[in-house]
Amino acid sequence: MVGNIKLHEIINIAIKAGNRILEIYQTVDFEVQTKQDDSPLTIADKKSNEVITKELTTLYPEIPILSEEGIHLSYEERKMWEYLWLVDPLDGTKEFIKKNGEFTVNIALIEKEKPVLGVIYAPVLDTVYFSKEGVGSFKLEKVSEYLKTGRDLIELANRLPLNVEKENTKVIASRSHMSKETKEYVNVLKKKVGEVDIISIGSSLKLCKVAEGEADIYPRFAPTMEWDTAAGQAIVEHSGGKVIHTDSEESLRYNKENLFNPWFIAKMNA
Known part of the structure; x- marks a missing residue:
C-alpha cells in the first residue's frame, strides 16, 4: 500500500491545510473553545481538518481516517483496519494561540500499527518534513515556492539526519x-x-x-x-x-x- 502513496500529494494536502490555518492565524482575533479534556480548540483546527479529510478521501477513498478533530469510531470497528490515516490538523494549538509559529499539520499513514509514511508541515516556517518507508526522511524549507516549479521534492530536500555539530x-x-x-x-x-x-x-x-x-x-x-x-x-x-x-x-x-x-x-x- 505505501508504495502506491505519492508523497508529493500528501505534502500538497498538508500545505493546503497549512494555508487555511494561516488565513485564520493572521486575523486580529479568533475564538478559542475548550474541549472536554480542557485542551483548546479553534476554528483553524476545524478548517484544517475539513481540507485534509476532503483531500485524502478524494485521493484514497479506500483508506479510513482517524483525526483528532474527526469522528472517533469504536475500537471494535477500527481494529479491522489494516491501513489508516492518522491526522492532527493543527498540532500545537497552544502555540497557535500564543502566535509563536511553533505549530504543525501532521499526516501519517499507518500499516498494521506501524507508521510507514509521515508528513509534518510548519506553515509559518514554510518548512516540511516528510518520510516514507524504504525511501528515507527529508527536510525542505520554502516548500511552497518549490511546489510551483513541479520539481521532485525529494531531489530538492535535505536527507535526514543532517550533519550537525554539537558540543553537549x-x-x-x-x-x-x-x-x-x-x-x-x-x-x-x-x-x-x-x-x-x-x-x-x-x-x-x-x-x-x-x-x-x-x-x-x-x-x-x-x-x-x-x-x-x-x-x-x-x-x-x-x-x-x-x-x-x-x-x-x-x-x-x-x-x-x-x-x-x-x-x-x-x-x-x-
Whole structure:
C-alpha cells in the first residue's frame, strides 16, 4: 500500500491545510473553545481538518481516517483496519494561540500499527518534513515556492539526519508541557553524559529536531495522543532513529484500543 502513496500529494494536502490555518492565524482575533479534556480548540483546527479529510478521501477513498478533530469510531470497528490515516490538523494549538509559529499539520499513514509514511508541515516556517518507508526522511524549507516549479521534492530536500555539530548533549522538551519527570530524567542524564543543553519548542517539531540531528533525545513524560506522534515517529525512524516506550523499549504502536500514547523517548540510534 505505501508504495502506491505519492508523497508529493500528501505534502500538497498538508500545505493546503497549512494555508487555511494561516488565513485564520493572521486575523486580529479568533475564538478559542475548550474541549472536554480542557485542551483548546479553534476554528483553524476545524478548517484544517475539513481540507485534509476532503483531500485524502478524494485521493484514497479506500483508506479510513482517524483525526483528532474527526469522528472517533469504536475500537471494535477500527481494529479491522489494516491501513489508516492518522491526522492532527493543527498540532500545537497552544502555540497557535500564543502566535509563536511553533505549530504543525501532521499526516501519517499507518500499516498494521506501524507508521510507514509521515508528513509534518510548519506553515509559518514554510518548512516540511516528510518520510516514507524504504525511501528515507527529508527536510525542505520554502516548500511552497518549490511546489510551483513541479520539481521532485525529494531531489530538492535535505536527507535526514543532517550533519550537525554539537558540543553537549541536547535534550528537547515541550514548551508547554515540561513535567517533573522530564526534569528528573534530565538530571539523571547529566550524571551520565555531563553537560546537557535544553531546547524548548512546541508541537511535533520536537520529533523533527531529533530526526534532523539538532537534538539528541526527546523524553516525553506527559500525555500525548496517537495523532500527536505518528507522523513524527515515521520521520524519526526513517532517518535512523527510534521512538520507544520508556518501560519496554518497544516502538510506539498505533490504532490501539486506547488512543493515548505511553510515555516515550525519541532518539537517534547510538
